[in-house]
Amino acid sequence: MNRTLTLNGHEAAVLAKAAVMAGLDHDEAEGLRACATVLLCDPHDVLFEEGDKAAYFYCVLSGYVRLYRHNGDGRQADIRICEPGDSFAECLIHTAETYRYGAQAMDHAVLARFHIPKVRLLLEERPRIGKAIMRSLSLHLISTMECLASDRMQTAPQRVANYLLTHCVEDGAAASLRLPFPKNLLARKLGLAPEALSRAFSTLKTRGVTVRGRAIAISDINVLRQI
Amino acid sequence: MNRTLTLNGHEAAVLAKAAVMAGLDHDEAEGLRACATVLLCDPHDVLFEEGDKAAYFYCVLSGYVRLYRHNGDGRQADIRICEPGDSFAECLIHTAETYRYGAQAMDHAVLARFHIPKVRLLLEERPRIGKAIMRSLSLHLISTMECLASDRMQTAPQRVANYLLTHCVEDGAAASLRLPFPKNLLARKLGLAPEALSRAFSTLKTRGVTVRGRAIAISDINVLRQI
C-alpha cells in the first residue's frame, strides 16, 4: 500500500468522469480533488475493516475493490464489487464515524482517497458540491436495491444472463463481451459460489452462450432476454 | 387515495424527526415542508409502478409502504418495508426521471408527498438542505447493504434472531417486543415466504423465543446472539 501524489492521464480521466465528480465546474472539481491523495494497493490489501474509524472515502481509478461484511463465524458475504469510476464509503460523510463494511483490493489497484473532514469543510463552504455526492449516493442506492431484488427473485442463470445483457456489445442479433475481471470476482458480484457461476454458464450454453476464458459470445440476445 | 392538507400532531412530529428533515433549522424545515402535501392511502393502494414518471418522493407518517420490483414473469420481490419516518424515492432528486421500483401502501397509510421539481429549486437556493437528504440517502444505503449481506450469508432463523435483537427492549437477560405489523409484512421485510418465517420462529422456540400473536418474549438475549 504505497503512496504517490501523481495521477497518470488515464487515471485522471477516470476520476474526472466518476459520478462523484460529475457536473461540477472546474473550481469545484479542483476543490474536491484537493481533498484527495492517491493510494496504490497490492492484491488482497485490506483498506479497512468494519468498525474501523472512518477517515476517508475512496474512488477506484484502476483495479477492483470488494466490499464485504462478516457474520459471527468466519463467514463473509460480498456486498459490492467496485470498478474504476466507482466510489465507496462516501455514505459516511454525513453519518457514521466507523466503516460499516470491510474493503479489500482485488488486484493491483489505484485509488483516490478523500479525507472526510476536509470534504466536510469544503461542503460547508461550497454546498453545491454536495449535489455530485448525492447523485453518486443515489445511483449507488438504486443499484444496491436492484441487486437485492435480483438476489431475491432471480435464479443463478437469470442473474448471469442479465449481467451479460447489460454488459455486452451488440452486433445484430449476436453480441459479445470480455469480462474485465476473473470469474471468481463475477461470482462474488452476483452473490454466487464460483461453482454456481460455472454451472450457470453451462446452463446458458444451451441458449447460445459460448465461454472461452474471459471471452464470451452470445449467438442471439433475444433468446437470452427471455430467460 | 384521498388528500388532505392538514397533519395531526403525531404526524407532524414524525415528519419533524424524519431523517430527511433532521438537522435543518426552522426556516429550512419550513421550506421543505412547503414542497409537500399529504396523502391518505387505503390498504393496497399502489402509489406508483416501476417506470412511471417520477414527480414526487415520499415520507411515511403512519402505516407502512412496501417497495418492490417485478421480473419478466408475474413474480415480484420486496426491496424494503418503509415505516413511519422513512422516506423513499428521494434518490430520484438528482438522477432518474422514472421510478425504479413500485410502491404500495400496506395499511391505511398517511404520507408526506414532496414535489421533486419544487425540491430541486429549493436546493438550488438553499443547498444546505441537501445535507439532510444526503444523510437520509446514506442511512438508506447502509441499511440496504446490510440487508443484502444478511440475505447472502444468514439463514432464516439467523435473520429473524437479528431482527428480534435489534428491535427488542431488554429487561436483564430477558427481552420482549411487539411486532408493529403483521407477520406477513415481517416475512417480506426479511425476504422470506410467510411459511419460512413461521418455521424460523418454531426453530427459535428451542432457543427461548416465545411467540403469541404479535407479542414476542425472549428468555435470554445471549442465547439468541450466538445463533
Add this chain to the structure above:
DNA sequence: TCTGACGGTTGACCAAAATCAATTCCGTCG
C-alpha cells in the same frame, strides 16, 4: 349460532444453490 374470510401454521415435496472433493486447465517460473 353459523359462515366465510383471512392470517397464520404445519406437512409433504421439490428446486436451487452451497458445500465438499476430485480433476482439469492454464499460465508462470524454474
Add this chain to the structure above:
DNA sequence: CGACGGAATTGATTTTGGTCAACCGTCAGA
C-alpha cells in the same frame, strides 16, 4: 521443457427455503 499453483470445472451430496395444499383460530357479519 516440465513442474507447480491458482483458477475453473465437474460430480456427489446436503442444506435451505420456496411451493402447494390442508388445516386451525379468530373475527365480522348474516
